[in-house]
Amino acid sequence: xxxxxxxxxxxxxxxxxxxxxxxxxxxxxxxxxxxxxxxxxxxxxxxxxxxxxxxxxxxxxxxxxxxxxxxxxxxxxxxxxxxxxxxxxxxxxxxxxxxxxxxxxxxxxxxxxxxxxxxxxxxxxxxxxxxxxxxxxxxxxxxxxxxxxxxxxxxxxxxxxxxxxxxxxxxxxxxxxxxxxxxxxxxxxxxxxxxxxxxxxxxxxxxxxxxxxxxxxxxxxxxxxxxxxxxxxxxxxxxxxxxxxxxxxxxxxx
Numbered sequence: 001x002x003x004x005x006x007x008x009x010x011x012x013x014x015x016x017x018x019x020x021x022x023x024x025x026x027x028x029x030x031x032x033x034x035x036x037x038x039x040x041x042x043x044x045x046x047x048x049x050x051x052x053x054x055x056x057x058x059x060x061x062x063x064x065x066x067x068x069x070x071x072x073x074x075x076x077x078x079x080x081x082x083x084x085x086x087x088x089x090x091x092x093x094x095x096x097x098x099x100x101x102x103x104x105x106x107x108x109x110x111x112x113x114x115x116x117x118x119x120x121x122x123x124x125x126x127x128x129x130x131x132x133x134x135x136x137x138x139x140x141x142x143x144x145x146x147x148x149x150x151x152x153x154x155x156x157x158x159x160x161x162x163x164x165x166x167x168x169x170x171x172x173x174x175x176x177x178x179x180x181x182x183x184x185x186x187x188x189x190x191x192x193x194x195x196x197x198x199x200x201x202x203x204x205x206x207x208x209x210x211x212x213x214x215x216x217x218x219x220x221x222x223x224x225x226x227x228x229x230x231x232x233x234x235x236x237x238x239x240x241x242x243x244x245x246x247x248x249x250x251x252x253x254x
Contacts, residue, residue, distance in 0.1 A: 029232030032183035038073030213237035
């Protein structure tokens with residue numbers, strides 16, 4: 001555990017040094033993406049942490065996921081997104097930690113009429129994580145996400161994602177995954193937003209065909225117009241889902 005905290009500080013130091021933030025749209029702790037883009041030359045960085053615990057009566061698995069994410073606006077309607085993840089795993093007395101698989105994504109908003117937006121977001125992961133320790137897939141993964149955002153009111157947003165993932169791996173897990181998620185964000189004050197998320201998938205990262213379902217609730221606090229702090233709680237609907245998860249994130253804008 002001491003090694004984990006030592007690497008955690010190094011992770012955030014290096015991420016903060018290389019990924020200087022400018023502007024942000026995304027709402028962590030939501031898992032569902034939105035169809036907004038940064039705009040030409042603008043950037044967004046996030047520093048996120050998620051703790052999840054799974055227990056089936058025989059084994060208990062704890063996972064800490066740390067992510068540094070930067071989005072860069074390559075045009076008015078398109079972003080390039082880089083995610084650098086770091087994981088710590090604890091299961092049956094065994095521990096492993098290290099860099100997981102780095103991902104690259106390209107978000108393109110192809111429709112924007114009034115208060116309704118639609119975007120496509122293809123992505124690829126690079127097998128930088130140690131597959132033998134459970135930190136990565138061992139092979140590149142590929143996906144594409146269809147994203148829509150509806151602004152019902154100035155302080156009320158709805159997001160929907162449909163995602164297909166092809167994830168060849170060395171562990172015998174399901175290789176073709178389909179995710180559906182819905183989310184909402186409601187600003188009940190100028191500085192506070194309440195967010196909610198539900199979703200289902202055909203249980204990635206396992207050999208089970210039982211769907212994996214989740215529900216999430218959280219808050220986003222913006223003490224200033226350039227800084228956000230957020231937190232959330234996630235719970236699984238059924239046995240394949242995580243028993244629960246805790247999420248925390250920071251966003252800084254200039």
